[in-house]
Amino acid sequence: MSTTLQQPKASADQDPTPTESGDLRKKRRRPTSVPARILVTAGLAVAAIYFLFPVYWIVVAATKNAGDLFGTSGLLFNNPHLLRNLGDVLTFNSSIYLRWVGNSLLYSGVGSVVATVVSVAGGYCLAKFPFRGREAVFNVFLAGVMIPGTALALPLFLLMSNVGLVNTVWAVLLPSLVSPFGVYLARIYASAAVPDSVIEAARLDGAGEFRIFFTLVLRMMMPAAVTVLLFQFVGIWNNYFLPLVMLSDQKLYPITLGLVSWQSVSDRHPELYQLTIGGALLSVIPLMIAIVSLQRFWRAGLTEGSVKG
Amino acid sequence: MATKTSAGRRLAILGFLGPFALLFAATIILPIGFAIYQSLLGVEHTGPLGRGETHSVFVGFANYAAALSSPGFVASLGRVLLFAVIQVPLMIVLATVLALLLDAASARWVTFFRSAFFLPYGVPGVIASLLWGFLYTPGLSPLISLANAVGLNVDFLGSGSILWSIANIVTWQFAGYNMLVIVAQLKSIDADLFEAAAIDGASAWQTIVSIKLPMVRPAIVLTTVFTIIGTVQLFGEPLILRPLSGAITSDYTPNLSAYNEAFANNNYNLAAAESVLLALVACAFSFGFLKLVNRSER
Numbered sequence: 001m002s003t004t005l006q007q008p009k010a011s012a013d014q015d016p017t018p019t020e021s022g023d024l025r026k027k028r029r030r031p032t033s034v035p036a037r038i039l040v041t042a043g044l045a046v047a048a049i050y051f052l053f054p055v056y057w058i059v060v061a062a063t064k065n066a067g068d069l070f071g072t073s074g075l076l077f078n079n080p081h082l083l084r085n086l087g088d089v090l091t092f093n094s095s096i097y098l099r100w101v102g103n104s105l106l107y108s109g110v111g112s113v114v115a116t117v118v119s120v121a122g123g124y125c126l127a128k129f130p131f132r133g134r135e136a137v138f139n140v141f142l143a144g145v146m147i148p149g150t151a152l153a154l155p156l157f158l159l160m161s162n163v164g165l166v167n168t169v170w171a172v173l174l175p176s177l178v179s180p181f182g183v184y185l186a187r188i189y190a191s192a193a194v195p196d197s198v199i200e201a202a203r204l205d206g207a208g209e210f211r212i213f214f215t216l217v218l219r220m221m222m223p224a225a226v227t228v229l230l231f232q233f234v235g236i237w238n239n240y241f242l243p244l245v246m247l248s249d250q251k252l253y254p255i256t257l258g259l260v261s262w263q264s265v266s267d268r269h270p271e272l273y274q275l276t277i278g279g280a281l282l283s284v285i286p287l288m289i290a291i292v293s294l295q296r297f298w299r300a301g302l303t304e305g306s307v308k309g
Numbered sequence: 310m311a312t313k314t315s316a317g318r319r320l321a322i323l324g325f326l327g328p329f330a331l332l333f334a335a336t337i338i339l340p341i342g343f344a345i346y347q348s349l350l351g352v353e354h355t356g357p358l359g360r361g362e363t364h365s366v367f368v369g370f371a372n373y374a375a376a377l378s379s380p381g382f383v384a385s386l387g388r389v390l391l392f393a394v395i396q397v398p399l400m401i402v403l404a405t406v407l408a409l410l411l412d413a414a415s416a417r418w419v420t421f422f423r424s425a426f427f428l429p430y431g432v433p434g435v436i437a438s439l440l441w442g443f444l445y446t447p448g449l450s451p452l453i454s455l456a457n458a459v460g461l462n463v464d465f466l467g468s469g470s471i472l473w474s475i476a477n478i479v480t481w482q483f484a485g486y487n488m489l490v491i492v493a494q495l496k497s498i499d500a501d502l503f504e505a506a507a508i509d510g511a512s513a514w515q516t517i518v519s520i521k522l523p524m525v526r527p528a529i530v531l532t533t534v535f536t537i538i539g540t541v542q543l544f545g546e547p548l549i550l551r552p553l554s555g556a557i558t559s560d561y562t563p564n565l566s567a568y569n570e571a572f573a574n575n576n577y578n579l580a581a582a583e584s585v586l587l588a589l590v591a592c593a594f595s596f597g598f599l600k601l602v603n604r605s606e607r
Contacts, residue, residue: 037414037415040410043410044410048426052425054440057451070448073451073454118328118329121326121328121329122325122328122329122330124325125321125326129321129326131322143592146538146591146592146596148538148542150564150587151564152344154568154577154581156336157571174332174336178332180333209321209324210324213325240434256433259436259439260435263552276439280440284433287431290431291427291430292424292427292428295424
């Protein structure tokens with residue numbers, strides 16, 4: 001595995017910034033024939049319909065009342081009252097929806113920030129501080145990337161219940177603080193982007209190791225840190241198995257668990273259909289905006305580390 | 310090396326690597342060890358009619374034997390493997406084609422299309438499953454009414470189609486993300502290569518086959534490995550669709566089976582054995598794939 005995944009031969013000056021590569025692309029693009037261009041655009045358009053269709057449907061569905069949801073075509077707006085529906089979502093069951101959103105923000109926000117700092121420090125250490133057994137340690141961490149998260153959830157539950165942490169915030173938060181992938185990425189990035197000479201110079205100036213890390217290194221490793229942060233944030237936000245196993249108190253649920261708890265009883269309480277649809281739409285909008293507007297960072301981070309080889 | 314490690318360095322190593330190592334040990338190594346330990350234990354009942362106290366006894370590999378001889382669990386393993394064999398290549402091919410199309414498209418539209426394809430990655434898996442679950446439900450789904458209108462009878466939730474309906478959800482969610490990884494790799498290809506190819510009179514198709522595809526190979530390998538790991542963990546999608554489809558049993562996937570053993574049947578030991586087996590299968594497949602790729606590289 002290490003032969004394919006490692007190979008930290010990346011160098012920071014090598015990767016093209018978006019503007020640079022844009023220029024390169026213009027230069028290299030040769031004029032293509034009109035039919036070919038139509039074919040390419042048609043292919044892309046069909047794919048776009050596929051990816052956007054469910055989003056369109058849920059926007060339409062969220063504007064309907066419970067009767068119209070089943071009675072009218074799912075493709076057309078009919079007597080829309082989106083705001084009233086969303087108001088119902090926000091106020092149902094003494095605004096438990098807002099509490100779920102808050103919980104998700106807490107788990108993902110705290111979890112991803114701490115995980116990022118911890119793994120960037122770890123990756124920097126593995127890149128710049130030679131010590132005996134370093135490669136072995138790194139390989140153990142790398143193997144952690146391969147362990148399916150859901151295979152860990154059950155034993156974690158048993159461990160947590162032994163120490164009385166089940167059904168607390170910590171049961172979800174603690175496992176979210178670890179990102180083996182983050183350490184892997186941070187190590188590759190640090191060996192490429194943090195020059196030894198800068199560290200040595202700072203040491204000669206008498207700066208302590210921790211000061212060097214927090215004032216110099218962290219800034220140089222920012223692109224990798226942002227990528228780790230995004231991956232971890234989305235990973236925690238989307239995680240379902242871990243909170244499902246750990247939490248029984250509705251008030252601790254993240255939004256994913258909460259919405260499923262509505263859906264699972266909607267055959268008995270049909271009004272929850274509408275709430276599930278509206279709640280799903282509400283929760284997904286900010287995420288989609290964030291994902292699309294932060295595309296640049298996903299790209300930068302991925303070219304940086306994981307993909308080089 | 311060791312001589313250079315002064316006391317200050319040692320402290321720094323401890324400070325930088327310590328927190329991660331500690332968390333890694335507590336939330337990954339310890340659970341794995343605990344799962345293996347639990348999987349070797351069984352519950353023994355004592356007293357009259359076995360209703361007295363219960364206590365754990367060492368049973369060796371009995372739980373593994375039980376898991377591997379349970380038709381439901383073995384079928385669930387076969388199911389996710391079948392799923393992986395079909396869905397993973399399908400999605401990777403789709404992602405590669407989309408990336409190449411984007412690479413060839415006129416610049417004006419690229420941002421819109423790329424964003425549209427990547428958008429579903431922002432939708433949590435369970436919410437994507439809720440969404441598609443609605444689109445699979447007769448009466449709610451405009452897809453089914455459209456199909457009925459042209460005289461087609463579709464059933465997304467039947468026993469023959471449900472696995473592929475789940476495959477569709479996973480593909481919808483992750484194809485765009487994988488596309489983005491490949492696009493990133495395409496962008497980092499040296500422009501000189503394309504110029505040289507143009508001078509040699511290579512067609513667009515030849516450029517794809519002999520430059521682009523070989524150059525994005527590492528990205529494809531990486532996304533394939535992560536996809537395989539994700540696929541064998543299939544859990545949320547079938548769990549969410551279960552109330553809608555009678556075809557999804559309580560041991561439809563290995564994870565679902567372990568979850569049910571633990572929380573419905575209170576058989577933690579068997580659940581632990583199933584979790585360990587699942588992790589082994591995931592690792593075996595990922596390493597096997599990497600080995601295969603490495604060998605054909607030489």
